[in-house]
Amino acid sequence: MSARLSRGGRLIDRSVPLTFRFDGRPMTGLAGDTLAASLLANDRMLVGRSFKYHRPRGILASGAEEPNALVGLGQGPRFEPNQRTTTTETFDGLSAISQNRWPGLEHDLGAVSGCLSRFLPAGFYYKMFLWPRPFWKHVYEPLIRRSAGLGKAPQEADADRYEQAYAFADVVIAGGGIAGLTAALAAGRAGRRVILLEQTAHWGGRAPVDGDPIEGMPADTWVKNAVQTLEGMANVTLRLRTTVSGLYDHGYALACERVADHSPGDGRPRHRLWRIRAGKLIAATGAIERPLSFAGNDIPGVMLASAMRDYVVNWAVSPGARTVVVTNNDDAYRTALVLADAGLVVAAVIDARPAATGDLPAQARARGIRVLEGRGIARVRGGRRVSGVAICAQEGEGAVLEEIACDAVAMSGGWSPVVHLWSHCGGKLIWDAAGAMFRPDAARPPTGDAGQPIAATAGAASGLLDTAAVLADAHAAAGGEGPAPQASCPTEAPMLPVWIMPQGAGPALKSKMWLDYQNDVKVSDVQLAAREGYESVEHTKRYTTLGMATDQGKTSNINGIAVLSQTLHQEIPVTGTTTFRPPYTPISLGSIAAEARGEIFQPLRRTPMHDWHEAEGACWEPVGQWRRPWCYRRGAETVQEAVNREVINTRSNVGLLDASTLGKILVKGADAGRFLDMLYTGTMSTLPVGKCRYGLMCNDNGFVIDDGVVVRLSGDSWLCHTTTGGADRIHAHMEDWLQCEWWDWKVHTANLTEQFAQVAIVGPKARRLLETLGGMDVSREALPFMAFAEGTPGGFRARVFRISFSGELSYEVAVPASEGLAFWRACVAAGAEFGAMPYGTEALHVMRAEKGFIMIGDETDGTVIPQDLNLGWAISGKKPDYLGKRAQQRSHMASPERWKLVGLETLDGSVLPDGALAVAEGVNANGQRRTQGRVTSSYYSPVLKKGIAMGLVLKGPQRMGEVLDFPVEGGRIVQARVVDQVFYDRDGEKQNA
Amino acid sequence: MLILTCPHCGIRAEETELAPGGEAHLKRRGPGHSDAAFEDYMFARKNPRGVHFERWRHAHGCGKWFLAARCTATLEVFGTYPARTSGPPPDILAAIRARRPGWEAGE
């Protein structure tokens, strides 16, 4: 059994007990515990079930590499699945549930599939679900969906806040162990700007557990002093609970700070994602111990040797009362010694090497610990907990020499440097045969914007496992002056690479040797993949799912690669590694979204009159990031009724439209006319001062990108109106051509869109409204159609444009944005006696469609040229050039076979669905029904009391009167006649009034 | 995430402050040019592994367009320069050759 020891525990505070719940059961932990430590202290070794076979799973590790001990943490709006108990700090009131089990952790019905595991080999899904094909949709997919995913998704909105922050440093050091601290001291003393980040809540890493003295003092003391020194340096920032999750291009590092995971609801943000620009990143990220592959190595109670001594030394927790240590190296003897020091029984050390000759085995023997050389574990006994091990010769095939009873197994297969941060941005690795590890190749680092190295590694991350060497390497990595901190450490004998235990194990044993604990990938699966031709490590990974779980193969990858290499009879470096990709450990989606939720999910653009619209019950239409009133419902009106009322009122009285969102770009300069002539298809240089002209803009590929009214303000300045969505884009388009192509032309632009609020006063009584406001002559003579004047209607400084997008008598009045709301209110007040009502964008659309005016984004979609829209009149034939002219001369553009704009009138008066296609006879090359047109705009016209539409139809204008078939939902066909697109006031008498 | 120094305002801008604009030094082909020349201008783009010239706009900044000479494989930046030029200036070419001996303009 596992239990809390009566003394020791360097990280715990025995005076602060904590109460928490696991699967509903109350348990007690101590301040300083990780959840894993608390669970072990409560004799809770079985904490979850594996993904595929629902095998019982215990705690394997003590840190971020943990593949097994994942739980659902928190409740309700703070629930989160797949949290590692080994990195979760226990706090009072914590609540965790085990995962992937039903009905309960102890008795899981899904575990039945464990008995059938030989029917679920690598590639099972690919093989099984291939046939019969019709089964896919109704049988296999629902089946897979039901069993897919580890843990449960949260059901409620996250109660916590998250944020991001930017930081800049000469040196970012990932890892606050002795290597990181040494590097920080060196860089800090050299005056560099240093950020030192440690993923756990404690400085010092493994060194205080492993116990080698540094500079003549206990490691703990040295660490404390180092931290104190660093805290005194103004150029050094230290941060705990912060994991550097990735290194990206040009020294960009992401680090996730778990600000309040251990104190939920205290008002602080839960996570903070640091976006750091680092001159150099030093990965002092240590190394991860590897499991050994022996049969039953996944049974709860089998643990990494280093983790076991962490639990004893850091948290005074004994994972077992009687432990067998199995190893291929000297380091694991430290665990045997720590256990013995704690008064626990070490039944034996099983050493796969023919002889154990180092200082540490000697110390173990001196303590009376039995050491078996050249031995391995044939299989682990036990089901939900280890009950013993069967010993065999490592060189043999697994014949049992001896049974040893025990309740825990500490294993060590050697160490893998944590090279993730080095590798993320292209740092290369070399295979170190002596250490049986991939370590960074210092000669091939990831490089930055000047081609300089942007990462280095320090200490164990460089592949150095000896304390003195770790300190020297870290000191050098940070460019330290003078001697590195010194350490004394025992001499360790070389390790022996052991990839399978015993070496000659047959299929029965290999099918019980786990590589990837979380995804249930075994030695036999990798070998099967190799036999089936998966020779690339990347393919094998995906075929077997090795290393694809939430732990991303931290404990399994190297073992898997070694097994694959052996099976393929090739050296490990030939096989290579899979690609290391960020994040190193999962980061919360919340920290990625940060502040972007709720009201500030994205910028919403509001006009100066926004609040007035809202108070008047506007329904909103998103147009780009703008919110425009769609219509204003009154009382019990439906949206359609409101739109109809707004259209009829505008056409019979007067309507007010907030047109502030229209783009307004000032173009001024000696070459402004010439510039606009290039930009628009029409001619703007000849526009008289005080006049307005409709303009159409194409890109140089010939397609329509925007339209709007251009106003000549003065001899050298024009005001270009753009669409609501087009203002920023068109301003950028103008600047692009001015800066990059015609840079010697004398033209300035200014985007004045937001400087002005604009109100469209529309309808037969529009002029009377303005006359009521007073202050300016708006008569037909003073201000005819397509003219503009400056004035002070109602006392407001204004530009008044006599332009119309509705076909009615219409004035658009621009006033400074700060006065927009006041002007709008003045219009509403002055219009009261004329029945003035505000109208929204839907009424605007209906009225422009009744007039046959195009709308960018409806009639155009990036493939439409002006000629398709019968807008030849807006194209100057005389100009030698404009943007798009050459493109429009291409044969396909000039083809008579193009789809062109027409009006469409349904025979039954109904409204055609937007986007409906007109079908033609026959099928195309893909066997699909041929089409000959599509609906681009379609509305109910309350004035004409029927559906009206516009569409692009093959040779449309030549087919007036023809009836086309539009299949609609439900298999019905709606017939519509090709007609002129102008449905209302064809002669323009109203707008010219 | 890239950093490019805006040659107009001197800011070492990160990618989120910039807007990309595709290949640099294209020659506009308007009316009077053949279909082939127009096609080349409008559609044919280099996609080199190695030295590449690109357009960038300091969008969340001074708003100016600039050009960057960059290695598409290593992301090394050889230099940035104002867009008001029809070809890479000599100092940029020299910087590229210093880092990529044997590289020839027009590759």
Add this chain to the structure above:
Amino acid sequence: MPDAVSALEGRSYRGFATVTEAGLTGMVSLRGDLASVDLAAALLAATGCAVPGLRRRVEAGAWAACWMSPDEVLLVGPHAAAPGVAAQLAGALAGQHALAVDVSDARASFRVAGPKAAEVLMKLSPVDFASFGPDEVRRTRLGQIAATLWTSGAEDYTVLCFRSVAAYGFGVLQSAARPGSELFPGRG
């Protein structure tokens, strides 16, 4: 004179730093050749300001001139005086390749104040505030929108954004200034 209002009418929030919409602010955009003697003379006459150097801000009485781009200066001063300054500049530079236009209402202006004001901005803008000069103007990104920043004292930042996104700008500043979310709770 009609009722003129700024985008958020002086909204304010007190977190670990104070965020305040600064109300109506006069702004004039001046584009032209910043090296030109005529432009410098016109600017001096209209505002008392010299032409600012690269990314700098110069103050003279009620007006400040902010370098925005190699051919643009933003003049910041009293709201009511802006149309006059724009007109005066336009008049003085008539016939030259220059543009002066009143843009007072195109933007909103915020002040972020307090000893930890920089920590608010560090969450939203990819700017190294440790090396941010006292007379520096920085155009950058504030969350998802364009912004212009400068300091008006050691603990006082001014932030400009476009008027239509003022509520978003205020919202992200407010969110970043929430008590308990200090980036360096131990310091200062």
